[in-house]
Amino acid sequence: xxxxxxxxxxxxxxxxxxRHCFEEVLPEAFERHQDLLADAVRxxxxxxxxxxxxxxxxxxxxxxxxxxxxDAVDDAPGVVxxxxxxxxxxxxTDQVTVVGMQTNGTLDQPVGRFDTLLDWWLLxxxxxxxxxxHVPGAIALVDAAGAPLALDRxxxxxxxxxxxxxxxxxxxxxxxxxxxxxxxxxAVSLDMDRAAPTYTPDDGRSWxxxxxxxxxxxxxxxxxxxxxxxxxxxxLWRRPRLSLPTxxxxxxxxxxxxxxxxKYATGRPL
Numbered sequence: 001x002x003x004x005x006x007x008x009x010x011x012x013x014x015x016x017x018x019r020h021c022f023e024e025v026l027p028e029a030f031e032r033h034q035d036l037l038a039d040a041v042r043x044x045x046x047x048x049x050x051x052x053x054x055x056x057x058x059x060x061x062x063x064x065x066x067x068x069x070x071d072a073v074d075d076a077p078g079v080v081x082x083x084x085x086x087x088x089x090x091x092x093t094d095q096v097t098v099v100g101m102q103t104n105g106t107l108d109q110p111v112g113r114f115d116t117l118l119d120w121w122l123l124x125x126x127x128x129x130x131x132x133x134h135v136p137g138a139i140a141l142v143d144a145a146g147a148p149l150a151l152d153r154x155x156x157x158x159x160x161x162x163x164x165x166x167x168x169x170x171x172x173x174x175x176x177x178x179x180x181x182x183x184x185x186x187a188v189s190l191d192m193d194r195a196a197p198t199y200t201p202d203d204g205r206s207w208x209x210x211x212x213x214x215x216x217x218x219x220x221x222x223x224x225x226x227x228x229x230x231x232x233x234x235x236l237w238r239r240p241r242l243s244l245p246t247x248x249x250x251x252x253x254x255x256x257x258x259x260x261x262x263k264y265a266t267g268r269p270l
Contacts, residue, residue, distance in 0.1 A: 048062075094125070
């Protein structure tokens with residue numbers, strides 16, 4: 001299995017202003033890693049991308065086997081991305097992705113399809129991180145006998161670990177059936193309903209999205225496992241083949257209950 005060993009700095013990073021980015025950083029990165037990106041450039045073959053930032057605009061375009069960066073606006077760009085200097089800085093230093101911008105509502109893409117912008121994002125990160133983007137056919141998905149790997153396969157919870165481990169190594173994921181019952185998952189759903197009112201937009205621990213009617217909906221709850229005692233108990237006691245002394249899950253769940261009591265006593269989410 002190929003492991004992505006890139007890291008993202010959680011703290012202060014060196015900032016990159018737009019002109020330095022498009023006149024030095026990106027041209028040098030695309031030139032230096034031209035061979036590494038060649039297959040992705042050929043397969044993706046994206047139309048020109050225009051990036052507007054800080055009152056200026058640049059065009060990224062495929063030129064044969066390489067990507068060129070021009071200090072000009074293409075006459076018929078396939079994609080246009082509008083950013084400010086801070087957003088561009090975050091994109092280049094990998095503090096945010098275009099998917100993250102779309103999720104938090106800050107993405108300004110007046111022209112082109114989002115999947116085309118994602119192709120450009122992969123090329124940009126590939127150049128900056130010196131890592132070739134994945135292209136179809138780059139990985140041979142076969143089993144131990146050399147036959148095509150059954151990608152829709154699921155395993156019972158008591159399947160041999162060696163067998164599940166081999167599939168995980170080859171496919172990069174693993175589906176395990178029967179870990180939790182329908183009644184248990186219904187209890188988790190109730191936990192989510194109870195926890196949802198403790199989250200608000202801009203609380204720094206949740207994600208929200210607008211539906212077609214303009215309503216803001218809660219779509220991700222961080223630290224849910226701290227608020228949801230029933231769910232935490234399931235994760236500890238019913239985790240497949242988790243070998244822990246009995247007192248460990250009891251102590252953890254007891255601590256979570258203490259947090260819950262404190263939350264209700266103070267009337268504030270933790």
